[in-house]
Amino acid sequence: MATTAKTQIIADPGVQRIVITRAFAAPRDLVYRAYTDPELLVQWLGPRRLTLTVERLDVRDGGTWRYIHRDSDGTEAGFHGVFHGTPSPDNMVRTFEYEGAPGHVSLETATFEERDGKTLVRTNAVFQSVEDRDAMIQSGMESGVNEGMERLDELLARMAAAS
Amino acid sequence: MAADQLSAVFGALADPTRRAILARLAEGDANVAELATPFEMSQPAISRHLKVLERAGLISRRRRATARLSHLEAQPLREATAWLARYRAYWDESYDRLDALLAELQDKRDEPDEPDEEDERTG
Numbered sequence: 001m002a003t004t005a006k007t008q009i010i011a012d013p014g015v016q017r018i019v020i021t022r023a024f025a026a027p028r029d030l031v032y033r034a035y036t037d038p039e040l041l042v043q044w045l046g047p048r049r050l051t052l053t054v055e056r057l058d059v060r061d062g063g064t065w066r067y068i069h070r071d072s073d074g075t076e077a078g079f080h081g082v083f084h085g086t087p088s089p090d091n092m093v094r095t096f097e098y099e100g101a102p103g104h105v106s107l108e109t110a111t112f113e114e115r116d117g118k119t120l121v122r123t124n125a126v127f128q129s130v131e132d133r134d135a136m137i138q139s140g141m142e143s144g145v146n147e148g149m150e151r152l153d154e155l156l157a158r159m160a161a162a163s
Numbered sequence: 164m165a166a167d168q169l170s171a172v173f174g175a176l177a178d179p180t181r182r183a184i185l186a187r188l189a190e191g192d193a194n195v196a197e198l199a200t201p202f203e204m205s206q207p208a209i210s211r212h213l214k215v216l217e218r219a220g221l222i223s224r225r226r227r228a229t230a231r232l233s234h235l236e237a238q239p240l241r242e243a244t245a246w247l248a249r250y251r252a253y254w255d256e257s258y259d260r261l262d263a264l265l266a267e268l269q270d271k272r273d274e275p276d277e278p279d280e281e282d283e284r285t286g
Contacts, residue, residue, distance in 0.1 A: 012177075034265060046253065
C-alpha cells in the first residue's frame, strides 16, 4: 500500500517503542547541527503555534538538556534529560522525561546517516512500559491539538508499513 | 479508547487479509462467501479473521434470513487513527520546518560572500 507520508512512525501494538524515520535533503553535519545548536533547534522543533525555549543543551557525555514548549495562553510543557556517551551523528543517546509525568523516562537513540546527499534521521525511543509509550503517543507531545487526520487509508498505510 | 481495545484494534489491523476485508466492507455489508471470494482462503479461515475483527469492535455481525452479514464499525478506526494523528502532526510539522531551515542554511553556505539584493540596488 502506498503512503505519501514523509515521516514514518512505527508504534507496534504491545511494544514499548516508537521508531521515527525521516530523510532530509541536506548533508548530515548540517542536520546534526540543527539538532544540537539551540539557536537552530528553536527554529524547527514543535508546531509553529508553540514557542520553544531551550534552557540547556549540553551536548556531551553526562550533559543535561531542558526544553520548554509554551502556547499563547502561557501553558508550559517542560522536557528534560541527560546525554549518555559522547554524542555524535553516528549515535546520539539521551534520556527523555516529560515533566508532567516525573519518573517516566524513555531512552532515545538518534542516528544520522548520509545517503546520496540526503540524511536519514532515525530516532528509536524505548519506554519503561507499553502504558508509558501509549501515554506519550496519546499526549501527542502537547495538549489540546487534533489536526484531524482521521483517514482510514492513512492508518492502513501506516499499519502496512509497520507489519 | 481504552488501551486494551486500542491494542486489539491494532492487532486486528496488523494482518493484510483483515485489512482487505475492512476495505471490502467499506463498500457495503457482505456475507462470508462474498468476503472469501477475492482470497484463496476457505470460509472457515475467513470466519476466524471475522472473529478477530469483531472482538476488536471493528465489525458487527447480524443475521438476515439465512445469511450472516458483516458490517464495518467505523468509530474504533477513527479513534485509533486520531490516537497516532496528534503525535504524527507534531513530528510532521517539526520536520517540515526543519526542511525549510536546512534549505535556508544551505543557500547561505553556497553563497557566502554575496551581498544581498538590497545592498546591490542601493549601493
